[in-house]
Amino acid sequence: MLLALKDVSKSYTTSEGPIQVLRGVSLSLDAGENAALTGESGSGKSTLLHIVGGLDTADSGTVHLDGRDIAGMDDQQLAELRRGTVGLVFQQFNLIPSLDVAANLAFQARLAGRHDERWAAMLAERLGLSQLLKRYPEQLSGGQQQRVAIGRTLAARPKIILADEPTGNLDEATGDAVLDLMLGLQAETGAALLMVTHSARLAARFGRRFHLTGGKLA
Template sequence: MILSLTGVGKAYETGGTRVEVLRGVDLSVGPGETVALTGESGSGKSTLLHLCAGLDRADSGRIEVAGQDLTDAPDPRLAALRRQTVGLVFQQFNLIPSLDVAANLAFQARLAGRHDPDWIAALASRLGLSALMSRYPEQLSGGQQQRVAIGRALAIRPALLLADEPTGNLDEATGDAVMDLMLELVSEAGAGLLMVTHSPRLAARLGRRVHLAGGRLAA
């Protein structure tokens, strides 16, 4: 498995009250598998994604990504995992304003010591960005920025792609086009994909759907 969660629990203190967000979550994602994670707002979907990325730590249970146990992994190892193994795509794009498209696309790959100019060029072509490489994020539309964010995440050829509402800020037509490209590229790379979405229509496009409610997952 590219991603394996066993008995994962997570709680937060809110106003002096302990709120259990995740209660014994089990989930697995294999190479080339695409999984949609759905649930009501505040159900813990983003929390679950952050745990899988090593951006937060579970209170209980076990999380493995590409064979690496995140349970007691030190912060530098988690950072290395995000640089080299996990691609992250967020609704907010998170591009670096001072870098042009070419530099944003290559940013994570350079950090990982895995920069491949031919692969970057191929991604740019497939994502319709070849003519925009010298532009800066503020000069791009929302759809173009999201394509850059997806390209940046795929530039390292990640084993696992984690996407949190990646088309949430886009109109339906642009969102569909971005989804088409993301699913196509993930399939070609053989990466696992776990995507948070509120849209039943988008969830239906992925290979499997799991629903988070009451801190537990159901198919």
């Protein structure tokens, strides 16, 4: 089992008092599996994803990732986890504007010490970026930028990919094409994929589906 959450709860303090976002959430995901995480706005989907990725901490419960309990990790260990084990894809592309496509694709893999020219070239070809390697992010369409973001994540060969509404800024046709590529490459690499989406249509394409409501899995 690559990912195991047990009884994870999370609340935030606001001016109007504490807000309980997650209430005892438990789920698991094996290597090679893909799952969609759905729920209404504010249901805790992004919070759950951030906890799995070590970007936020749970108030209670356990999160085991690749056999390790991430609750006991310090900031340096969490940063190493995100470099080497976890791949993150967000709705905002977060590309580095001063780097061209080739350098953006290689960025995460170089940080992880896993840069492989042949793997990067194959990803660029599969993602339709081979003719765009010398361009900069501002010269790309939204769909092209998201494909670069996905390629940057996969170039480091993460064990699990966490994607937060990665097609949310794209039109339907482009979003479908990007999801096709992501699911295909995820299956080929054997990584696990957990993707937040508000779309029941997109969620139906995943092997497993989790739905958050009232801070719990329905």
